[in-house]
Amino acid sequence: MRSIETKAVHTAAMEERFIQPKVMPLYQTSAFSFSSLEELEGYYEGNGTYLYSRTANPNTDALGQSVAEMEGAPKGIAASSGMSAILAGMLAVVKAGDHILAAEDVYGGTFHLLREELLRMGIHVHFADFTNTDEMEQILIDFPEVKLIFSESITNPFLRVENLQTLEQFKGRYGVKVMIDNTFATPYTTAPYAQGADLVAHSATKYLGGHSDVTAGVLVGNADLIDEAEKRVVNLGLNLSPFEAWLTLRGLKTLAVRMKAQTANAQAMAEFLHGKARVWYPGKGAIVTFELPEDMDISKFFSSLGWIKIVPTLAGVETTVSYPYGTSHRALTEEEKQKIGVTPQVVRLSAGIEGTEDLLKQLDGAFR
Ligand SMILES: Cc1ncc(COP(=O)(O)O)c(C=O)c1O
Numbered sequence: 001m002r003s004i005e006t007k008a009v010h011t012a013a014m015e016e017r018f019i020q021p022k023v024m025p026l027y028q029t030s031a032f033s034f035s036s037l038e039e040l041e042g043y044y045e046g047n048g049t050y051l052y053s054r055t056a057n058p059n060t061d062a063l064g065q066s067v068a069e070m071e072g073a074p075k076g077i078a079a080s081s082g083m084s085a086i087l088a089g090m091l092a093v094v095k096a097g098d099h100i101l102a103a104e105d106v107y108g109g110t111f112h113l114l115r116e117e118l119l120r121m122g123i124h125v126h127f128a129d130f131t132n133t134d135e136m137e138q139i140l141i142d143f144p145e146v147k148l149i150f151s152e153s154i155t156n157p158f159l160r161v162e163n164l165q166t167l168e169q170f171k172g173r174y175g176v177k178v179m180i181d182n183t184f185a186t187p188y189t190t191a192p193y194a195q196g197a198d199l200v201a202h203s204a205t206k207y208l209g210g211h212s213d214v215t216a217g218v219l220v221g222n223a224d225l226i227d228e229a230e231k232r233v234v235n236l237g238l239n240l241s242p243f244e245a246w247l248t249l250r251g252l253k254t255l256a257v258r259m260k261a262q263t264a265n266a267q268a269m270a271e272f273l274h275g276k277a278r279v280w281y282p283g284k285g286a287i288v289t290f291e292l293p294e295d296m297d298i299s300k301f302f303s304s305l306g307w308i309k310i311v312p313t314l315a316g317v318e319t320t321v322s323y324p325y326g327t328s329h330r331a332l333t334e335e336e337k338q339k340i341g342v343t344p345q346v347v348r349l350s351a352g353i354e355g356t357e358d359l360l361k362q363l364d365g366a367f368r
Helices: 004-009 037-044 058-071 082-093 108-120 133-142 164-174 223-236 242-252 255-273 298-303 334-340 356-367
Strands: 075-079 099-103 124-128 146-152 177-181 199-203 217-221 278-280 287-291 320-322 346-350
Touching: 058 075, 058 217, 058 242, 075 082, 075 223, 082 108, 082 146, 082 177, 082 199, 082 217, 082 223, 099 108, 099 133, 108 124, 124 133, 133 146, 133 164, 146 164, 164 177, 199 223, 217 223, 255 287, 255 356, 298 346
Parallel strands: 099 124, 099 146, 146 177, 177 199
Antiparallel strands: 075 217, 199 217, 278 287, 287 346, 320 346
C-alpha cells in the first residue's frame, strides 16, 4: 500500500490515458517523463517526443506551426510576446558588428529594442523613411554591413502599407534578409512571406489571439532562419507558456471570421468619419486613424464614447480607441510628434465585432 505522500503525486488518474480529445489539450507541464533510457535516447534521435517545455512544448509548437501554415511559410515558433518574436527573428540574422535598416515609423517598442538593446549588443540600426527608396538604397550602398531590412506591413498609427516589392528587390540586389511585422495586417489580409519576406513576426497579443487575454508572439519564415531564432528563444528564455499558447490557438481558429467582421466595421466607421475628421484607412485591416478638427474638445470626445473604451492596445473583439499622443508616442519630443503627424487631436480606433449600426450611433453621439 502506497503512503498518502506517494499517492499525492502518483495516482492512476495521473497516468497517461488513451483518450482522443476533439481539440488539442493543454500540456501545462514544465517537463516530460520517460520510462526508460531507451525512450530518453529516442527523444534525442528525434522521434517527436518532448523533454522540457522551455525547449519545446506541444501547445507552443502547434501555435508556431499553425501560423506558419496560415502565412504560407515552412516553419514557425511561438515566443513570450511580440517583442520576443521580433528579437529572436532579428538575432537569427544579425550579430555584433552587423547593421539593420529599419523603417522610421515602426512600433515604438521595436524602435526602443533597436536603438537601446541591439545597440548594446553591438548591432547598429539605420532608420529611414521607407517611402523614399533612394534614401534606403543609399544606406544599403554606403553600409554593406546591413544584413537585415525591417518594416511592418501596415504601420502605426497612420497605417502606411509597406511596399513589399521594393524590399524584395533590395533583397536580391544587396543580399540582405527581409523581416516584416505583420501584426496589424494579419495573414487574413497580407502574406509577406509569399511576397519575399524571409521572416514574418506577430504580436499575437493582437489579432491572432484576438480576445485581449494573452501576451504572445509568433515568428514564421525560412526553416534555417527559424531554427536559428529557435536557439535564441531557448537560450534567452523567450518561450511562451503552454496556457497562453493554448489560448492563442483557440483564438486563432476564429481569426478569419473576426477579421471579416472587424474589417467591415472599420470600413463603415471610416466612411462615417469621412468629412467629420481627417481619416486614414488603407481599405484593409481593422484600424482606423483620424484627426479631429482643432476646435473639437478631444477629451470630451473620448469620454462621450460610452462603451467604446480608451485602451492602449488594439485588435480585440471590443471596439476601442487609443490616444497615440498620450500613450504609444508619449516618449517622443513635441518636434518628433509633429514631424510624424501625431498631434493632440489624433485618435486610433480599433474596430471590434459589435453591430455596425450600434457603433455608428456611438460615434455619432460623441460627435454631437
Ligand atoms: C506592430 C506591433 N509589433 C509588435 C508589438 C509588440 O507586441 P507585444 O506587446 O506582444 O510584445 C506591438 C504591440 O503593440 C505592435 O503594435
